[in-house]
Amino acid sequence: xxxxxxxxxxxxxxxxxxxxxxxxxxxxxxxxxxxxxxxxxxxxxxxxxxxxxxxxxxxxxxxxxxxxxxxxxxxxxxxxxxxxxxxxxxxxxxxxxxxxxxxxxxxxxxxxxxxxxxxxxxxxxxxxxxxxxxxxxxxxxxxxxxxxxxxxxxxxxxxxxxxxxxxxxxxxxxxxxxxxxxxxxxxxxxxxxxxxxxxxxxxxx
Amino acid sequence: xxxxxxxxxxxxxxxxxxxxxxxxxxxxxxxxxxxxxxxxxxxxxxxxxxxxxxxxxxxxxxxxxxxxxxxxxxxxxxxxxxxxxxxxxxxxxxxxxxxxxxxxxxxxxxxxxxxxxxxxxxxxxxxxxxxxxxxxxxxxxxxxxxxxxxxxxxxxxxxxxxxxxxxxxxxxxxxxxxxxxxxxxxxxxxxxxxxxxxxxxxxxx
DNA sequence: CCTAACTGAAGCATCGGTGTCGCAGTTACG
DNA sequence: CGTAACTGCGACACCGATGCTTCAGTTAGG
Numbered sequence: 001x002x003x004x005x006x007x008x009x010x011x012x013x014x015x016x017x018x019x020x021x022x023x024x025x026x027x028x029x030x031x032x033x034x035x036x037x038x039x040x041x042x043x044x045x046x047x048x049x050x051x052x053x054x055x056x057x058x059x060x061x062x063x064x065x066x067x068x069x070x071x072x073x074x075x076x077x078x079x080x081x082x083x084x085x086x087x088x089x090x091x092x093x094x095x096x097x098x099x100x101x102x103x104x105x106x107x108x109x110x111x112x113x114x115x116x117x118x119x120x121x122x123x124x125x126x127x128x129x130x131x132x133x134x135x136x137x138x139x140x141x142x143x144x145x146x147x148x149x150x151x152x153x154x155x156x157x158x159x160x161x162x163x164x165x166x167x168x169x170x171x172x173x174x175x176x177x178x179x180x181x182x183x184x185x186x187x188x189x190x191x192x193x194x195x196x197x198x199x200x201x202x203x204x205x
Numbered sequence: 206x207x208x209x210x211x212x213x214x215x216x217x218x219x220x221x222x223x224x225x226x227x228x229x230x231x232x233x234x235x236x237x238x239x240x241x242x243x244x245x246x247x248x249x250x251x252x253x254x255x256x257x258x259x260x261x262x263x264x265x266x267x268x269x270x271x272x273x274x275x276x277x278x279x280x281x282x283x284x285x286x287x288x289x290x291x292x293x294x295x296x297x298x299x300x301x302x303x304x305x306x307x308x309x310x311x312x313x314x315x316x317x318x319x320x321x322x323x324x325x326x327x328x329x330x331x332x333x334x335x336x337x338x339x340x341x342x343x344x345x346x347x348x349x350x351x352x353x354x355x356x357x358x359x360x361x362x363x364x365x366x367x368x369x370x371x372x373x374x375x376x377x378x379x380x381x382x383x384x385x386x387x388x389x390x391x392x393x394x395x396x397x398x399x400x401x402x403x404x405x406x407x408x409x410x
Numbered sequence: 411c412c413t414a415a416c417t418g419a420a421g422c423a424t425c426g427g428t429g430t431c432g433c434a435g436t437t438a439c440g
Numbered sequence: 441c442g443t444a445a446c447t448g449c450g451a452c453a454c455c456g457a458t459g460c461t462t463c464a465g466t467t468a469g470g
Binding site: 215 | 426427428429430431437438439
């Protein structure tokens, strides 16, 4: 139960909701002002069905935010921010987040580093998780930057840039025979190297 | 002549255009979907006047882009990217850009680091100027990163973050008695330090 | 297999933004 | 100082998106 919104829906209704969420992520990632008709089309459903599942456009947006925020929260729990070695946390959290981003492009505009009036602010718990991570990295001597807030901001900015970097960028150092996993790994590596340098740690790993 | 769009306009008409551009920057920075009526209101003009000066919403947006792109182009010329010492160029260009951003908030969404479908792509000449700067920094031994494209991306991302950093952030290290110029200077310093570290140069200046 | 629930299709009212017009009043500039 | 240009105001048609509704057809699940 509670798979999407409530448990009191029939299986196909819940599937419709999921399809709509999925389609909305894809469509809205390309054009945040896209009409619900285009979302419905991408979902392979009638426009009326979208309205039936989500009372208003805003309700759909809210559901999207909730859905994606939950996934990020799950990452934070999964990587054990408070207990696992901080460098391991950094690597794992980055990799999972990156994969999440690629799977759900709209997530991009949902994790703003700077307070933009349009997009919803980053979830407090996510901020807190990152704060813990960077405090621990600092204590461990991996960085010299003592302000975790700045570290967080730089991290999220680099995450975004590493995310949208073209696959053939020289900085990734990928050969022609790299598969998708290699690519993600290369992006994580570039981020970690750049981040540690930026925060005053060892520029070379 | 050609102060705003063409020279064939009367003085007050040109002033109206300027007011509209100014107001559009302010209003659209807060809400990119704001109606032209709100822009007109912020400009202290009638909505019809906006339509008189700019045939369509798109035309207004285009004029905004042109206006701001021109300012950035002017910066590149002013700092002598090709001849002045690269570190001086970096400092000066950053400071001027920051001031420009604060004066024209909408500029934020007009200089995307990553290709976002909504915002217009960064002007080729701006990209080229940055490419030159980072190539020269690398040759001068200030960075170890050999890929100027990645350097550019990181720079623009950090510029944005440094721009939107709260004034009371510990990373800026400002006392209570800091004036506006101190603040900008602190932001420039933070960016340069962070950037050089990120690109494999000396983490400390 | 039967019923309740869900969907698709089509239509309709509404709303907000856009673009255009005319006219009266004001302002710039020769 | 006189005229041409510009502005404000109000009105209007238009358009696309939204949200709501109905009804026939399909599907899930007891």
